[in-house]
Amino acid sequence: LVKILPGSQVPVDGVVVRGASAVNESMVTGETVPSPKEVSDQVVGGTINGSGVLYVRVGAVGADTVLSKIMRVVSEAQMRRPNVQAFADRISSIFVPTVVAFAILTWTVWLIAVNEGWLGQQEVEMAGFHDSHTVAFMFGCAVLVIACPCAMGLATPTAVMVGSGVGAHHGILFKGGDVLEKGAAVDTLIFDKTGTLTTSALTVTHVLTWNDSLTSSQLLELAASAESASEHPIGKAIHAHAKIAELELHEPAAFQACAGQGLSCRLQDSVVLLGNREWL
Template sequence: FGKLLLMPGLYLGDVICLVLTIPVQFGIGKRFYVSAYKSIKHGSPTMDVLVILGTSCAFFFSVFAMLVSILFPPHTRPSTIFDTSTMLITFITFGRFLENQAKGQTSKALSRLMSLAPSMATIYADPIAVEKEAEAWAKSAEEVKTPKTPHGPPELGGSSAYEEKLIPTELLQVGDIVIIRPGDKIPADGSLVRGETYVDESMVTGEAMPVQKRLGANVIGGTVNGNGRFDFRVTRAGRDTQLSQIVKLVQDAQTTRAPIQQLADTLAGYFVPTILILGLLTFMSWMVLSHVLTNPPKIFLQDASGGKIMVCVKLCISVIVFACPCALGLATPTAVMVGTGVGAENGILIKGGGALQRTTKVTQVVLDKTGTITHGKMSVAKSTLVPLWRDNEWRRRLWWTIIGLSEMGSEHPVGKAILGAAKEELGIDPEGAIQGSVGEFKIKVGRGVKALVEPASSAERVRYRVLAGNVKYLEEN
């Protein structure tokens, strides 16, 4: 029914195409008009200018062709290209949609980075008094002080200095004394004033092994405390923390232009006027050739409304439209955005588009001795048993049962690795439990564990006192 003639020169198909194209051209395409106007206003035409030029030329040429067909004989059906305008805007908008999706994925990665920090923190009401008391304790380490409550040091002179307050992390200030219990996330950067522990810093530094923290050691916000309890003085809070700086680094990296992107933007500034000049030259060249050539192309010989000038205009528009969906202006920003986003999701922080571009020239990667490129989980590589336990299968299984039970309460990576090895030797599923009882379990942070265990497999129900740890710990006990 598209060929249905409504009046001389006006066809139903062209009217339907016009009606359907208007909302696409001026509705969906409105953002391109606004962006193109702003870029021209600032004297730096972008790819949006080409989009508007190409689609607008296609649309208005089609409208003009319809008018020429109606007003001038022989009233043949006009050669409209409404589909060109519609398809260009649709495809380019879809490309922008994909680009925004990539940005959304990057934002999620940044949100996950920010979520490393806890939302709440426990502090002392009077940090100055607490720090002075902590310093006094450090100077007289042999003096035993018994706290009146299980939450902190004894209150002096009826003071409420050691009263604990739970506050949002955003309200932390430099100088506050924060209480960190086993398994807590550290809310800000600071230095230890009391206590000793191991901290898992892998999510920030990539260090696979927990790092021991003693008096005066620095801690990083967003890292996870081990089994120890400690207090630390806040030295950097809010946007000044190392975690916040990492997030800002990723955000800046996504907006920093890579050298190739700067080249693309520079070329875009010359690309727009170049295409316009080429389009104009195409129009003028074919206008001259259509009159000079004795046998011009068949398209110029067709008896249609508008004659040769309409054909030349269409060829001119074809050149402009051909350059419209320019990959040069879309590919580089999208590549930088997606690259930094995917890197952040996998724990790789890219400092900018320039760094991302330089990685293509990397031929060798050098890692330090700490081996930060690991799964972060230790495993037992070798075990040596004395002949008494090794030569008898029942005794060998009993040995692994005793060792496994003694490490069941440990959160240290070495302890977890030993427990995993024990389960493997006993044929127990990693999620399963070793049968037996454990009592008098004590942990010496960074040194070892002490426990009284009773394996369920032992027929005589014998209890074994186990000491597991480093050589110094074993010698002292």
């Protein structure tokens, strides 16, 4: 078993056997709101535990964890060749031997010219060389360096590697260089999961009451005061909204949070319960 303290990173994949908390799984699911975890729930290594303590039975470690599999996908994506790279490799397989042959031919021609005396010593010294045979060698190397298709063979795999790395940094995983290549022709994106296209910052849009004796401002004041001691993203959004509305907030007493459910506290002479419907 592994004991996961509040605020710490979950080190392994496993199943909760004791405790309750809310785990931030945004790195895997994209969900901004932490996911409640109780007994028998699955946790993923690399996610962040909330305010509760969890005891987890280890299910996968090292290369078998979800995070490692994601990293493996990124690594394998850099190895899958796009069509343009295969085309460049075919061209290079013909072009490279041709360039080498021309370089050897150039060296041979200039070597003959040197041996036959067609190139005088004065011309050699004016070119900055002391040996006429070096001139022939330098001309052959010049053809090889200038005409060698290094850029053609290296540009595409370098672009795929850099593109995959930058995409992974921004949370976008490409399953191969061929997928990255086809992405240039995409004109429509369809997302099959809601809640992931956000700014990662929750905000309050409306405050509604079902009690005529309690106004919206009073309800927001009570909720924001209670949430001032909470680290939950929803609580922070409520507290920030009350600050913008310039409401007078109070310090809660006897604050107690129930992981993944809600909280209770005392505000002046009132007991405040704030949470989901089932817990209330």
